[in-house]
Structure formats: C-alpha cells, structure tokens
Amino acid sequence: MTRTRRVLVVSCVLRSFLTIRVQLGYVNYPVNAFIPRPLAIFRQDVTMSQDWIGYSYAxxxxxxxxxxxxxxxxxxxxxxxxxxxFLAGLGAYLMSQNPKDVRLSLGTSGTLAIVMGMRFLNSWKFMPAGLMTIASFLMLGKTAVGMFKRPHDS
Incomplete structure (x- = not known):
C-alpha cells in the first residue's frame, strides 16, 4: 500500500467517524471528545494548564x-x-494532569542536575554539562516551588 493510499484510507475513516458523530446530534460536544479509546492519550482537557516549561526542558x-x-x-x-x-516529557505530562504529581519530574531533573553537575565540576566546560546543570537546577526549583503552591480557585 503506497503512502498516498494509506493517507487516503486514514482520512476517509476519520471523516466517516466524525460524520457519523455529527449526524447522531453530538454537535454540542468538542471534536476531541470523539477520539477513539486507543488515541485517548491525545485528548486535551481545556481547563488544565499545560507544563510548557517541562515540555521545553524535555x-x-x-x-x-x-x-x-x-x-x-x-x-x-x-x-x-x-x-x-522521555522521562522529563512524561513528568511534564503527569504534572499537567495533576500539579501535585511531581515525583517523576523531581527525580529526572534532580538526577540530571547531580550527574551533569559532577561532569561540569570535572571538566569546567559549559557545553553541554554546564548548560544542562543550570537547566536541571532551574527545572528542579520550578518543580519544587510548584509542589508547595496552592491551586487557584476559579
């Protein structure tokens, strides 16, 4: 099956899936509510804030x-x-879902801060050890501050 044919098949399946949902009267719901179960990881809850700093760090x-x-x-x-x-990205995703779930982000940034800090102290080269040490300590601080911050009332 060629790439063009695969793209056509996928687009036809998605189009028919969304058309069926619209014909059933589900127009009031956001389109991302109709993502099938295997693709549920791509759903986004509009009210949750994303940890963009964590994703950038990853x-x-x-x-x-x-x-x-x-x-x-x-x-x-x-x-x-x-x-x-991958671990930092997963930690950012978990923090986006629950701001109090910081264990993976703390562990990843703490481990990288220690390992890259030791490499920086041995070599005194800024790239890459110094940069990653600074970025890891900043991420560690951001995560620690976020752990003690109260959630906003809205």
Missing part, C-alpha cells in the same frame, strides 16, 4: 542527546538524552 534534554550523537558519535549520549528526555 525537548532540550532530548536535543542534547541527539547533538551529542551527531557531533561526537556518542551512542551513550543519544540513549541517555532520549531516555531522560
């Missing part, structure tokens, strides 16, 4: 691993960067 960690692999050929940097980037 992207920075992942990009650092990829750049380390491209520049130095370090497979260890690639694996560690993608692994910790």
């Amino acid at each position: 992207a920075l960690v992942s990009a650092g691993g990829i750049v380390g692999y491209v520049k130095a050929g370090s497979v260890t940097s690639l694996v560690a960067g993608l692994f910790f980037g």
Whole structure:
C-alpha cells in the first residue's frame, strides 16, 4: 500500500467517524471528545494548564542527546538524552494532569542536575554539562516551588 493510499484510507475513516458523530446530534460536544479509546492519550482537557516549561526542558534534554550523537558519535549520549528526555516529557505530562504529581519530574531533573553537575565540576566546560546543570537546577526549583503552591480557585 503506497503512502498516498494509506493517507487516503486514514482520512476517509476519520471523516466517516466524525460524520457519523455529527449526524447522531453530538454537535454540542468538542471534536476531541470523539477520539477513539486507543488515541485517548491525545485528548486535551481545556481547563488544565499545560507544563510548557517541562515540555521545553524535555525537548532540550532530548536535543542534547541527539547533538551529542551527531557531533561526537556518542551512542551513550543519544540513549541517555532520549531516555531522560522521555522521562522529563512524561513528568511534564503527569504534572499537567495533576500539579501535585511531581515525583517523576523531581527525580529526572534532580538526577540530571547531580550527574551533569559532577561532569561540569570535572571538566569546567559549559557545553553541554554546564548548560544542562543550570537547566536541571532551574527545572528542579520550578518543580519544587510548584509542589508547595496552592491551586487557584476559579
């Protein structure tokens, strides 16, 4: 099956799914409420705030691993960067769902702060160890402050 045919099949399935829902009178509901169960991870609750700083931190960690692999050929940097980037992204997602669920974000940013801080103290090179140490400590502080902050009443 060619790529064009696959895209056409997927778009036809989604279009018919949404058309059936609209014909049944579900127009009052947002379109993302009709996402099937396997894709439920992509649903967004409009009232929840997203942890964009956490997602940016996860992207920075992942990009650092990829750049380390491209520049130095370090497979260890690639694996560690993608692994910790995934954990940081998952932690940001969990904090977006429940602002008090900070364990994964604290663990990830704390581990990276310690490991990259030790690398920075041994080499005194700002890139990448110094940058990741500063970013990890900032993320650690942001997460710790968010842990003690009261939720807003609305």
